[in-house]
Amino acid sequence: MPLLHVDDVVVQFGGVTAVNHAQFEVEEGTITGLIGPNGAGKTTCFNVITGLQTPTSGKVLLDGRDITRMPVHRRSRRGIGRTFQRLEAFGSLTVADNVRTALDIHDGFSGIFRSANADIEHLLDRVGIAGYAQERADSVPTGVARLLELARALACDPRLLLLDEPSSGLDESETEAFGDLLKELASEGRTVLMVEHDMDLVMAVCDAIHVLDFGSIIAQGTPAEIRANKLVQKAYLGYADEADAADETKVMSL
Numbered sequence: 001m002p003l004l005h006v007d008d009v010v011v012q013f014g015g016v017t018a019v020n021h022a023q024f025e026v027e028e029g030t031i032t033g034l035i036g037p038n039g040a041g042k043t044t045c046f047n048v049i050t051g052l053q054t055p056t057s058g059k060v061l062l063d064g065r066d067i068t069r070m071p072v073h074r075r076s077r078r079g080i081g082r083t084f085q086r087l088e089a090f091g092s093l094t095v096a097d098n099v100r101t102a103l104d105i106h107d108g109f110s111g112i113f114r115s116a117n118a119d120i121e122h123l124l125d126r127v128g129i130a131g132y133a134q135e136r137a138d139s140v141p142t143g144v145a146r147l148l149e150l151a152r153a154l155a156c157d158p159r160l161l162l163l164d165e166p167s168s169g170l171d172e173s174e175t176e177a178f179g180d181l182l183k184e185l186a187s188e189g190r191t192v193l194m195v196e197h198d199m200d201l202v203m204a205v206c207d208a209i210h211v212l213d214f215g216s217i218i219a220q221g222t223p224a225e226i227r228a229n230k231l232v233q234k235a236y237l238g239y240a241d242e243a244d245a246a247d248e249t250k251v252m253s254l
């Protein structure tokens with residue numbers, strides 16, 4: 001049984017159909033990419049999975065259990081964690097205190113309990129930003145702030161981690177290190193579903209990829225299958241003739 005099953009989900013905003021009968025599964029312990037052009041419905045799908053958006057129709061199943069109507073905080077307790085495309089850290093707190101807040105909330109903040117400094121250091125070290133622990137979150141480079149978001153999500157010990165454009169703001173070597181970290185998380189049994197525009201990263205780390213276009217899944221498969229898929233090339237490039245289809249660097253550089 002897949003860990004996550006998005007089952008025939010439709011989301012309409014007035015006359016706009018943001019998600020159109022989307023159907024896909026995510027296997028436990030894998031890294032799965034959800035890709036597609038701007039406006040394809042990726043973030044809306046994330047919102048449906050995490051409970052920020054109620055679908056017009058369709059279901060979300062976690063471990064076979066219908067969670068479509070479950071509130072956000074209960075989904076979090078069941079192991080769904082998330083980072084956002086827009087950075088959400090508390091700017092006036094230090095990097096370490098941002099992680100402390102996430103740990104406190106996850107552990108059931110009582111006003112007496114304080115999360116252990118060792119746990120905070122471990123999480124910051126894990127994502128490679130321990131050197132920024134005492135800096136204000138609004139003063140660190142974007143790449144560091146992205147990794148802070150990941151540390152905060154990991155503080156909730158998620159089983160299923162949803163990452164919305166996690167490499168945005170990271171330079172090439174940071175992106176490479178980030179890919180290695182994702183693989184480590186998956187090898188520990190965590191499941192990662194990520195929306196990402198960096199195709200080199202997606203192709204390097206994903207076990208499976210689902211492609212959304214105009215709210216519908218138009219292709220699913222391994223990175224090699226997706227790279228060779230004409231429909232995907234068309235959705236990204238606007239055309240796909242023989243010569244262009246053979247030139248996969250065009251797809252990879254999008």
Ligand SMILES: Nc1ncnc2c1ncn2[C@@H]1O[C@H](COP(=O)(O)OP(=O)(O)OP(=O)(O)O)[C@@H](O)[C@H]1O
Pocket residue numbers: 013016017018036037038039040041042043044045
């Ligand atoms: N709250 C909303 N109200 C009205 N329309 C919305 C709302 N949220 C999203 N949309 C529309 O739904 C469609 C899908 O948007 P969504 O943000 O899910 O796409 P996306 O694939 O994540 O795009 P991007 O890659 O640019 O982040 C777009 O046409 C968008 O304008």
